[in-house]
Amino acid sequence: MxxxxxxxxxxxxxxxxxxxxxxxxxxxxxxxxxxxxxxxxxxxxxxxxxxxxxxxxxxxxxxxxxxxxxxxxxxxxxxxxxxxxxxxxxxxxxxxxxxxxxxxxxxxxxxxxxxxxxxxxxxxxxxxxxxxxxxxxxxxxxxxxxxxxxxxxxxxxxxxxxxxILGEGAFDQIYARRRALGGSPQLVRSILHVWNEIETGGLNETDLLKDFLKRLLRLGAFMSFETLHNEQLNAEVRRAAHDSLQAFHAERLPRHALEHARG
Structure with a gap:
């Protein structure tokens, strides 16, 4: 009680x-x-x-x-x-x-x-x-x-x-979306577990986290995270993090290529 x-x-x-x-x-x-x-x-x-x-x-x-x-x-x-x-x-x-x-x-x-x-x-x-x-x-x-x-x-x-794992500002990004994400301790733990795994490679971590959470929000529109076992949930969250990383790295490539050409 x-x-x-x-x-x-x-x-x-x-x-x-x-x-x-x-x-x-x-x-x-x-x-x-x-x-x-x-x-x-x-x-x-x-x-x-x-x-x-x-x-x-x-x-x-x-x-x-x-x-x-x-x-x-x-x-x-x-x-x-x-x-x-x-x-x-x-x-x-x-x-x-x-x-x-x-x-x-x-x-x-x-x-x-x-x-x-x-x-x-x-x-x-x-x-x-x-x-x-x-x-x-x-x-x-x-x-x-x-x-x-x-x-x-x-x-x-x-x-x-x-x-x-996360400071106040980063954690607030999760909790601010609590109706879709932050209300599920299982999902929050999975997010933190996966976030702790990834190598950001110099990317802006705040922007990367926001993009990562947006992908999970879209995924949550047609998937019930609460029904997944931990391994399944981690796999889905890890896939969303991987997609964010790929997107951010892809945005950087043309810029680096252009700088190299100018050099």
Missing amino acids: SVLFPRLLPRQAHKLYEEYKSLTIEELEQRTALRHDSAVYAATGGDRVREKDLAQLRQAVVAVAREAGFPNRSTPAAKNDFDRNVGELLHRTAGLAPAEAAARDIWVFLALVVLPDVSFWRFEKRTDERFLAKDLTRHVFGRLWWRAHLVHDTDSSDPYAALN
Whole structure:
């Protein structure tokens, strides 16, 4: 059964965000809490999370943040490590079912009530998309849980190993297409597995990934990925990646030939 987390509704969330975005990390640390008078819960679907579990979750996330430099300034590489580690931590320990994790207001509660100091440390620009969960692919914590959920492989000795394959921008390309692609963890794992295999040979990886995903979207219009065994699915995904590579290399050949002729 899923654990139900408190939900901080938009009106109060906006109020807290406007108040907190100008505070220092030290001041935000003094505002952390495990409850909020305006928080609500889903009526059914599981047991409410205990405050002691929220306290343990906060302690664990803060420990990961400290390894990345919190509360001081950090490097992009250290913050990427923070993202991977917290994504695994949240997915492994929070006890959320996907239906509960899809509720944006629970992530707002975590970001603005339980972990405001860590949240605003992670994103120094403090734009509202990172805290108010208008889009879960951008939220400071929600995006990490979903990234971990989509790559989680129970058959692997390291179920979260695929978190190391793509960065945030690349993974967002997959999750932004979640209705057709990102909603299937099996397909996402196959995409990551195949992407990790290919040699891009100096090609623009962002453009190549976009083309690769477009081919899968077209394929998904007449194929049910969920009905395929892993080997079959990997074969179809690998074929789409190969077609993208061939197309990109073909585009480069005339340009190189022209440059050679001019030389």
